[in-house]
Amino acid sequence: xxxxxxxxxxxxxxxxxxxxxxxxxxxxxxxxxxxxxxxxxxxxxxxxxxxxxxxxxxxxxxxxxxxxxxxxxxxxxxxxxxxxxxxxxxxxxxxxxxxxxxxxxxxxxxxxxxxxxxxxxxxxxxxxx
Numbered sequence: 001x002x003x004x005x006x007x008x009x010x011x012x013x014x015x016x017x018x019x020x021x022x023x024x025x026x027x028x029x030x031x032x033x034x035x036x037x038x039x040x041x042x043x044x045x046x047x048x049x050x051x052x053x054x055x056x057x058x059x060x061x062x063x064x065x066x067x068x069x070x071x072x073x074x075x076x077x078x079x080x081x082x083x084x085x086x087x088x089x090x091x092x093x094x095x096x097x098x099x100x101x102x103x104x105x106x107x108x109x110x111x112x113x114x115x116x117x118x119x120x121x122x123x124x125x126x127x128x129x
Contacts (some may be wrong), residue, residue, distance in 0.1 A: 007030065008030055008034075018070075021113075042058055
């Protein structure tokens, strides 16, 4: 769990880095923690019955993570050798989201591509000490 949380934090540290590639694990770990944090904050909002609105904490969190969410999505698309602009297809109701999920779930393109080296290769490489 700690390793997965570290991957979530790593995505947040790459706040606005839209270049390069992100493997499936990095992307889906971020999505999982993003959903978990949203559920927790939504529950807290409901319990507190804030005067600021039922989803105040969720709204603040969504704004704070909007850029890193887009950035990791773009990097994930780069990993499948697609332009980051494909992330915009998610705005098309239903079919756009389905297509985007299909793209994001696809395996990495083997080897290097125009967006950089394969992150799977980087993960498997031994660490120099």
